[in-house]
Amino acid sequence: MTSFIIIFIGLASAVMILGPWAWRVSKDNADLNDMITQCHLDISQILSDRDRYKLAAEFTSDGLIVQDMRGRVLWCNAAYCNVLGVTSDDIIGRNPMEFAVPPDQRLSKAEIAAFEYDPADPTWDRLQLFPNQRSNGEIFWNQISVSFHRSNDAKEYAILVCRDVTDQVEKESTLKKISAQLEHEATHDELTGLPNRTAFLSFIDTALQDALQGTVGLLHVDLDNFKDINDTHGHSAGDAVLCHAAYTLRNNLRQSDMVARIGGDEFVVVCPNSSDLEYLNSVGQRLIEAINTPFGWSGFQLQIGASIGASQAAPGETNGDKLLIKADFALYEAKNAGRNRIELYDRVLHDRHAAQIKMTQELANSVASGAFEYAFQPVIDMQTGDIAGFETLVRKGPTTDRGAMMPADFIPIVEDIGLLGELDMLSMSNAIKMKKALNSAGLSDKRMSFNASPDLLARPDFLSRLLWGVETAGIDKSQITIEVLETTDFGDAAETSSQAAVIRDLRNEGFQVFLDDFGVGFAGLSHLAALQVSGVKIDQSLVAKMLTDPVSSKIVQKTIELCVDLGIVVIAEGVEDDATAQVLHEMGCSFLQGYWLSRPIASHDVGAWLIEREQHNKSA
Structure with missing residues (x-):
């Protein structure tokens, strides 16, 4: 009708x-x-x-309600009722704040009664997200859009569009948690829970930017003999030591200080309000004492020491990397001074560091330009009295502001800057050059050797460049010997390591391979079996003591006997006197090298030295 x-x-x-x-x-x-x-x-x-x-x-799937300006429901659709689990009769005339808001977030009755929409409030211009409660007590997320309308009779109404977005909110929450977890993992060490290097660099750069002039201190902490713990008790014990150190550091510092793990057994401590080096010294001493405290692990009492290098930011310094370099240099000094101590990067260390930086740059330039000198130390065949060959030795000549450098002084620096393989390549080239010169002088029976560090063995171009060098020079490959340190890390299975593969390739090409400094490592005998080398050179530390130390003498004797039984050439290094040479000869060692025979000879004097020796032998 x-x-x-x-x-x-x-x-x-x-x-x-x-x-x-x-x-x-x-x-x-x-x-x-x-x-x-x-x-x-x-x-x-x-x-x-x-x-x-x-x-x-x-x-519609969205809930719709019409309210008066006091929030009372005048009309609602079925979707709104369904999402709340109510009927329209349940809610008409009521404010949703009375029944839709969870009790713990609900306004008082007086506040609800006093509620009134304000169309001018910009809050209502945006989508609103509220936790709401269904009639069964279940909480869901309600996304609400509010608009206001005026009727012809000048009455105002609020029209709400409501949507259950619980799934979306939960997915976003999960994504946020995953994102936060990934961010945490990217900036924290998994084992100890400490910030990692990335977080440390960010923190210290910010601290330097925010600090008053020269008020940021840095401690670089390195655990002493950590490898021994791993080797003796296993990696689980090593992990326990790292966690012990992390806990100790964290609990012996101020709240404003930061501790981070930046490497295997390396930690750093940033002190944003450090007054001076003396303050850092007191902090470092306290940390060393705390770390030294024994702790229990699986029925064992474990104890670890720590060496610390400390540096204080200079006024205006804003680079965390540079501050770490200073602390790292001080740490190096602490380890050299006996470990389990702290060294401060003061003026004395600064000057020493500056000199080392200068030396490092000089050595890098020298490697690039080949500016090294080479000497050749002869090896004598005791059976014939003839010179069997020479070992190539690298030297660094004097400059205007320093004297000549011995290998022990500059080789560690070259190794630290990653250029030892290139330096060995220069030695290889000079060995080939000298061998070619000897061949041209009618001395083709003289063998030539050079040292090959692990860095050289790891170079993919090593063998190809060696082959090219000897073939270009017209040299018999069997006259070239590559000396490999016995202490080279061949891994758990020496015969399958990459270095062992290179040694096999060298042997297959016809080169001789000797184990150098034999007798000072822990795996010499196993290397003899696995690598099938052509010979060994007994380390001079054993040779030097064999006349006064029965143990050293016995080791040398048994090494010679073993090598003779295996058909392996054996050379004794570091022979200083006639008595030692005589005993070695009696033990069956046919080849000797050392100052007893000759000091290393400059390249331009090798030919003359050989001629003079030959003449001397003829006249003798």
């Missing part, structure tokens, strides 16, 4: 409105009927649209 009245009133109104215009245009009844029919269709369309809007509002 209501619909009929609406249609009737609508049709009548349309006729009254359109009537005068229609009579002016045409008095034809047919035209009038057409107009009335069209009006009827238009009104039907309007009513149809209204029904569609109502249908859409009722069946």
Whole structure:
């Protein structure tokens, strides 16, 4: 009945409105009927649209509610009722804050009663996200959009569009947790939970930027003999030591200080409010004492020491890397001074560090330009009295501000800067050069050797460049010996290591390979079996003591006997006197090298030395 009245009133109104215009245009009844029919269709369309809007509002998946300005529900659709688990009768006339808000977040009755929308409040211009509660007590996330409308009678209403976005919020929360976890893992050490190098560098750079002039101190902490713990008790014990050190450091510092693990057994401590080096010294001493405290692990009492290098930021210093370099140099000095102590990067260390930096640069330039000198130490065949060959030795000549440098002084520096392999390559080239010169002088029976460090063995171009060198020089490959340190780390299975593969390739090409400094390492005998080398050179530390130390003498004797049984050439290094040479000869060692025979000879003097020796032997 209501619909009929609406249609009737609508049709009548349309006729009254359109009537005068229609009579002016045409008095034809047919035209009038057409107009009335069209009006009827238009009104039907309007009513149809209204029904569609109502249908859409009722069946949309989003909740819709209409409220007065006091928040009381005037109308809601089925979706809103479903999401809350209520009926429209349950909520009409009530403010959703009374039933939709979780009890622990709900306003008081007085506050709800006093609530009133303010259309001018910009809060309502944005999507709102609230935790809501269903009638069964389940919490969900409700995303609400609020708009305000004024009716023809000047009344204002709030229209809310509500959507259950719980799944989306939970997924976003999970992603945030994963993101936070990934960020934490990227900036923290997994084992100890301490910040890592990345976090440390960020922290110290910020501290330097924010600090007053010269108020940031840095301690570089390195655990002493940590490898021994791993080797003796296993990696689980090593992990326990690292966690012990991390806990100790963290609990013996101020809240404002930062401790981070930046390497295997290396830690750093940043003191943002360090007054001076003396303050850092007191902190370092306290940390060393605390770390030294024994602790229990799996029935054992473990104890570890620590060496520390300390540096204080200079006024205006803003680079954390540079401050770490200073602390690292001080740490190096602490280890050289006996370990389990702290060294401060003071003026004395600064000057020493500056000199080392200068020396490092000089050596790097020398490697690049080949600016080294080479000497050759002869090896004598005790059976014939002839010189069997020479070992190539590298030297660094004097400059205007320093004297000559011995290998023990500059080789560790070259190794530290990663250029030892290149330096060995220079020695190889000079060995080939000298061998070619000897061949040209009619001395082709003299063998030539050079040292090959692990760095050289690791170079993929080593063998190819060696082959090219000897072939270009027309040298018999069997006359070239490569000396490999016995202490080279061949891994747990020497025969399958990459270095062992290079040694096999050298042997297969016809070169001789000797183990150098034999007898001072822990795996000499196993290397003899695994590597099948051509010979060994007994270390001079054993040779030097063999006349006074029965143990050293016995080791040398048994080594010679073993090598003879295996058909391996044996050379004794560091022979200083006739008595030692005689005993070695009696033990069956056929080849000797040392100052007893000759000091290393400059390259330009080798030929003359050989001629002079030959003449001396003939006249003797």
